[in-house]
Amino acid sequence: MHDALPSCFGEYGVQVVDTSAGSNKVTQNLVTCLYQTKLAVPSDSFFVAVVSDGEVVLLLGDMYSEAYKKTKARPASIEAILVSRSEHVFGKKYHSTKAQFEEGGKAHDIVIECQISPSSEPRMYIRVDREIVVQVKRLAWKFRGNQTIIVDGNPVEVFWDVHNWLFNPRVGHAVFMFQTCLSSDKPWLKEVAACSSVLQWPGTYSFKDKETSGPSGFSLVLYAWKND
Incomplete structure (x- = not known):
C-alpha cells in the first residue's frame, strides 16, 4: 500500500505498513477525537483548560489568570492552533458566519446567498466581506463543485454540495468547506475529488507534520439549513 494514512474517529489508532517496493516502514499513528459539549452562557467569563505534563496545552475562554491559578500549571511552550471548525447555520436565503483563515489574521464575514425560485434559474453567491468571490449561475447542474478564492493574499479552496437544497x-x-491551501500540489484535494458528496469529505488534512516547516492550514465546514 502506497502513501497510506489512517483516518480514525474514535479512541484507538492503527498502524499502517507501507509495503511498496519492499519497504518495511511503519507510519505514525493518527487519532482524531471530536467532542461536543455546551458551555454555560455560548461567550465570556469562563475557561476550559487541558493540562499535560504540567503545561496548559489548550486554553479556551477569557479567564486566563483563573485558569493558571486553578490548574497550577505553566503556559505551554508552543501555543495551540485552531486547525478546523464545523458549524451549523440556519437561514432562509442567507447563511452567514465569521472565519479567521490564518493565526492572528483578520476575522472575515462569510455570507452564502442562494436564490431558488420556480420562475427563475437557481443561483448561488458566496461573499467574503461583502465581495462576491464565488458565483454559480447554473446551480441545478453545478450543485457540487469547488473553486479557489484569494483571502488575505492566500489561496483558499471552497467546496460546496447543495444537492439537498435543490432536490431534497x-x-x-x-x-x-473552506480549506486553506498548504501547497501548490494540494495532495488532500485528490481525496476530496474522489468523494461523490461533501458529506464524505475528509475532516481536514491541515495538521502540521513535525518534520515539515510549512504553516499549518485551516478548514471550516458549514452545515447550512434552510428555514421555512
Missing part, C-alpha cells in the same frame, strides 16, 4: 429540501442541508 425538507430533510436535508447543504454543506460548504
Whole structure:
C-alpha cells in the first residue's frame, strides 16, 4: 500500500505498513477525537483548560489568570492552533458566519446567498466581506463543485454540495468547506475529488507534520439549513 494514512474517529489508532517496493516502514499513528459539549452562557467569563505534563496545552475562554491559578500549571511552550471548525447555520436565503483563515489574521464575514425560485434559474453567491468571490449561475447542474478564492493574499479552496437544497429540501442541508491551501500540489484535494458528496469529505488534512516547516492550514465546514 502506497502513501497510506489512517483516518480514525474514535479512541484507538492503527498502524499502517507501507509495503511498496519492499519497504518495511511503519507510519505514525493518527487519532482524531471530536467532542461536543455546551458551555454555560455560548461567550465570556469562563475557561476550559487541558493540562499535560504540567503545561496548559489548550486554553479556551477569557479567564486566563483563573485558569493558571486553578490548574497550577505553566503556559505551554508552543501555543495551540485552531486547525478546523464545523458549524451549523440556519437561514432562509442567507447563511452567514465569521472565519479567521490564518493565526492572528483578520476575522472575515462569510455570507452564502442562494436564490431558488420556480420562475427563475437557481443561483448561488458566496461573499467574503461583502465581495462576491464565488458565483454559480447554473446551480441545478453545478450543485457540487469547488473553486479557489484569494483571502488575505492566500489561496483558499471552497467546496460546496447543495444537492439537498435543490432536490431534497425538507430533510436535508447543504454543506460548504473552506480549506486553506498548504501547497501548490494540494495532495488532500485528490481525496476530496474522489468523494461523490461533501458529506464524505475528509475532516481536514491541515495538521502540521513535525518534520515539515510549512504553516499549518485551516478548514471550516458549514452545515447550512434552510428555514421555512
